[in-house]
Amino acid sequence: MDKDRIIELPKSIKNKSFCMVNQETGQLEAFIPVIFPKKKVLLGGEFMLVFQDFLLTLANSGLTQEQYRVLCYLMGKLDFENYIVIKQTQAAKELGINQAHISRAIKKLEELDIVRQGPRGGMIKSYQLNPYYAFKGKNQQKMIVSFEDLKKRKEQEKQ
Numbered sequence: 001m002d003k004d005r006i007i008e009l010p011k012s013i014k015n016k017s018f019c020m021v022n023q024e025t026g027q028l029e030a031f032i033p034v035i036f037p038k039k040k041v042l043l044g045g046e047f048m049l050v051f052q053d054f055l056l057t058l059a060n061s062g063l064t065q066e067q068y069r070v071l072c073y074l075m076g077k078l079d080f081e082n083y084i085v086i087k088q089t090q091a092a093k094e095l096g097i098n099q100a101h102i103s104r105a106i107k108k109l110e111e112l113d114i115v116r117q118g119p120r121g122g123m124i125k126s127y128q129l130n131p132y133y134a135f136k137g138k139n140q141q142k143m144i145v146s147f148e149d150l151k152k153r154k155e156q157e158k159q
Contacts, residue, residue, distance in 0.1 A: 050133070054133035066101055074109070082146075115130065116128050
């Protein structure tokens with residue numbers, strides 16, 4: 001293909017397909033899928049929605065600095081449907097905190113109903129962030145139902 005026949009496409013065209021037609025013969029010469037990479041967010045990475053009331057609640061929650069660090073770590077690991085899957089030993093290593101302190105901090109966050117323990121995947125624990133405080137995904141209502149189901153299951157296990 002001749003370099004002089006290559007046309008730069010406008011930036012407004014995203015993830016579309018084009019056909020190259022020879023103007024002399026009218027024959028299809030090439031099928032060109034055009035895929036633009038996702039733009040990077042200014043700070044990079046993904047995002048979640050956090051409610052301001054939650055931040056005000058946190059400010060008055062009495063959490064220690066270590067507990068705040070663990071909460072920030074958990075929120076940084078937040079996945080869709082508000083699930084967080086972590087190894088406490090890995091969290092301890094990354095934060096430079098003893099694993100027992102991670103465990104106590106998570107227990108405190110559970111007491112405050114900020115997170116709830118989710119389904120276990122072998123030795124790896126999962127948690128779910130309270131969707132009334134923050135969420136990541138498309139359907140907050142679905143996450144609320146899931147979060148309430150975790151509470152019901154935990155209560156049934158205690159009986």
